[in-house]
Amino acid sequence: MRKILFIDDEANILRSLKRLFRNLEYECYYADGINEAIKIYLSLDFIDMLVTDIKMPNFDGIRLLKVFKEASPRTIRVALSGYASVDSITEAVSKNLAKQYFYKPWNNDEIISSIRKMFSLEDEFEQVDLFDKVQNFENVKTLPRLFDRINMLIQKDKSIEEICVIIEEDLAITSNILRLANSAFYQAKTGNLQQAVMYIGLNNLKQIILSYEISQMKEALIKSGESIWKHAARTNNIFYDLYEKYYKKKVPSIVGTAGLIHDIGKIIMLQIFENAYSTEVLQQDISDGQITVLERSLFKIDHAVVGGYFLNWWAFPMELIEVCMYHHRPLDEHIIHKELVAIVTLSTFIEKKEYEILGSSFLGALDILKIDLDYLKPIIEKYENE
Structure with missing residues (x-):
């Protein structure tokens, strides 16, 4: 039976999750903070999925996701939050710290369906023995020669249309921007690059492109x-x-x-x-x-x-x-x-x-x-x- 660990400092959130998952096909555990979460983790042989709040008073959810990525890379990591800074969302999505991001209040059917789908896809992917390679694959890397052109246009405050003309020349950076725009935080639900950039905003786009500069193709x-x-x-x-x-x-x-x-x-x-x-x-x-x-x-x-x-x-x-x-x-x-x-x-x-x-x-x-x-x-x- 799949084991899921939910972490949230709000008691009412944990109660809602307990009701939602009570009769489902999972063995669920609930922690109101990092200390209890660590105790549960150490008491079990393996946790299949971690679902954690991003903003908690004593321990940042992003740090927790990083810890679990290092300590238990085969655990599927999911972020859950009612509020998170753009920087946190960008980091969680772009660095594969979280495979999915659910925004409070969530849709019950959607969160259950998504969790089942993640487990199903994980099973399919493990069957072809690529899981370890995927875990180390932080993002789709872009061609380095295009970075200077993109950054120069952004720094000169060129229009979104001018910037997108250059971005569209690079399949990888396009996919990364669309990926972030379609995350649960922005919910753009678009395949159009200009709309995606408008959802994210040019200032945030600068941060995204700079963060990908370290990920250059050989x-x-x-x-x-x-x-x-x-x-x-x-x-x-x-x-x-x-x-x-x-x-x-x-x-x-x-x-x-x-x-x-x-x-x-x-x-x-x-x-x-x-x-x-x-x-x-x-x-x-x-x-x-x-x-x-x-x-x-x-x-x-x-x-x-x-x-x-x-x-x-x-x-x-x-x-x-x-x-x-x-x-x-x-x-x-x-x-x-x-x-x-x-x-x-x-x-x-x-x-x-x-x-x-x-x-x-x-x-x-x-x-x-x-x-x-x-x-x-x-x-x-x-x-x-x-």
């Missing part, structure tokens, strides 16, 4: 990282054209980075496996579909699963999680937003110039949208010579 991996970004950036442009052609309306903000974010798993795998991934996968002259087969053969997992896992972990909108998880499998029965996934699938084929292969995922996406290859020809012709 020079040897920069070229591989840039190739992934170029594919993602062009795919996003094609996605916009195809979406607007199909729906005859502008792309909604919540899915505004669907094409840009769909291959975030490749960036993550490049960071985790470094030269092995760059040499044995990215430098191979094979189709995008064959890449996932090769990844599973070499690393027991593919970039779509890795990317979907992290987007879910970072509380991205479900639409973007599905795009990342299923853009190679648009016919998967678990997909809710089938047409959106199909549009991204076709966009990746057009960008890679692999539409003539007529693979099963390409044909499946056409079938979902009820269109044929002729429908795509104007968009194909626009991009094939770029």
Whole structure:
């Protein structure tokens, strides 16, 4: 039975949590402070999940999360608070101190569902033996050559539009900003970078970018990282054209980075496996579909699963999680937003110039949208010579 430790200095909060979890499938423990929490921790062989308040009078919740990350890295850490400074939220989200953040007062169904989902995802991820690597993976690292350009614009108080033009060139920093904006603290629920920056604010954005400066990709991996970004950036442009052609309306903000974010798993795998991934996968002259087969053969997992896992972990909108998880499998029965996934699938084929292969995922996406290859020809012709 899974063990959950709840820590909060407010007695009424602990009573509410006891009522909520009383008849569920977990063995729950409750502490009103750090001393009691340590006693409980030492009395048990293992705690599966820690849910702690951020602001407590005698011991900061952020410090507690850091202690548990060091002492018990396999414990899932969750932050719970009615008030926390922006600095605290930024630290908890960006440094993987907390896998999720719930804001008081919480929604009972949402917190139960989220906890079950976290356990389920953890089980799935442990099965492919990547847990230890993920624990050490603090955030998706950005390409260092873009930092100076971004920081210079921010320091000169340029407009959000000008700043976002530069940020969008970097898949990793884009994902980190969207990740924070979609956390429970900001609750932006957007896939649009400009809206995300507006939610966070430019002053806080400066802190975020500076905090990521220490997380630079190794020079040897920069070229591989840039190739992934170029594919993602062009795919996003094609996605916009195809979406607007199909729906005859502008792309909604919540899915505004669907094409840009769909291959975030490749960036993550490049960071985790470094030269092995760059040499044995990215430098191979094979189709995008064959890449996932090769990844599973070499690393027991593919970039779509890795990317979907992290987007879910970072509380991205479900639409973007599905795009990342299923853009190679648009016919998967678990997909809710089938047409959106199909549009991204076709966009990746057009960008890679692999539409003539007529693979099963390409044909499946056409079938979902009820269109044929002729429908795509104007968009194909626009991009094939770029």
